[in-house]
Amino acid sequence: MNIIAIMAGGMDGPVESGTIGRVIEQRGGTLHWFYRRSDDGFPLDIQAYDALIVFGGEVSVHDPALKPYFDDLSALIHRFYAAKKPILGSCLGCQAIAYAFGAKVKPQGFLEYGFTQLTLEDNCQTDPLLHDLACHQQLFEMHSDTFDLPIGAIRLMSGTDVANQAYRIGDNTYGFQCHFEVSPEIVSTWTHRELIDNPSQDQTRVAELFNTVKEGFAQHKDQQDNFATTVVNRWLDLVEVPISIVEETRQ
Template sequence: MKTATVLRHVQFEDLGSLQSVLEGAGYTVTYRNIGDDDFLSFDPLALDLLVVLGGPIGVYEEEVYPFLGPEKALIAKRLAGNKPTLGICLGAQLIAAASGAQVFTSGVKEIGFAPLSLTTAGLAGPLRHLDGVSVLHWHGDTYDLPAGAEHLASSALVQQQAFALGKTILGLQFHAEVDARSGFERWLVGHAHELASVGIDIPALRRDAERHGGALVEASTRLFREWLAALESP
């Protein structure tokens, strides 16, 4: 069995639809949860895949959240070894920071379902499965494109939405993994303060989740399967 370790910063932001894709591809999945003693106590080069999930904090808040420094250092070791790594939202920002790029406030809160605009490189790879599909955006920060990375996608509000470093490193600013057909209520409750602070219409967001959830799961399943399969190719 192949091993996939998942760094989880918020309990309800889990692998979502990616869980079954990983298991179907022969991975044994292990979560490492922020606050637990074993969160970063493993050899970052010894596992087949590292997945870094999202969370409502900024990569640049090391003084407030000291674990961010060691977490970025661990990810940097993966990048230096060109080891398969997937980052989602905060995870993508951590990969960008670990590669030397700047992460900063975007000036907007992009929350809700909206389609992507894929670059030529994005259309040529696994992200093409998301073409025309509304994905879940939920962030206020962005990043500079890491040196040597391919820019894969933008949105109407934020230019940097996805990047790849070779075929083994993928950063997704948006949430392709969320299964909005089930468990989405945990997001709405868990982020209730943030949603209220920016005036998000929660019933409308819930309706959008019901409307777009099925198509997003189908498209993201194809995306993740293709990306994982490419890791196995010579």
């Protein structure tokens, strides 16, 4: 499996891809990284690639300065969608996919940070990735933006403070607002990079949140790891058995 991996923010992909990267490696897949900070262009010919993952990051889809970048990324997303090749988005990636399909991405007015209870919608019972999973999941979040649900998308997960948390478009395009892939080490890196000593953040509040997250990992890490491993493996099943083959089999 050759999978394009988009990194629009400042993260180090191989180090910070967490459970997503680990499961792909275990399944024998290869992530081909494309970094915005390195001015990596997007391939016009995707024949050599089997799937697309758009990872998270600290930038905003609605930033006017980044509109050309996210417009080009939208075109790449549509090339994979038209080819019926699986797409997965995490956090910023989830928002970028929503944007590609015409939805508005916008500030939500607060930082959602830490383990959050998310509810699986009833339609998850027949979803290829989420069937047979517990209807309530405690998953890590770190974002200040949200998105409207694209026309035609099926909402899969919802939250109390942020309604749209996961969706599917078509048969194999998925967006997850949460960061189900993270480890305590990754979250520590992100928190130090983006929040600690950031003059725009209340440092007393940041310290309180960071301590709460540490407690959250002690309580929810195993459950989140199980969720992430299941979801990524099921998504890779879609990569290994393309929709076109499934359709031919049904006929």
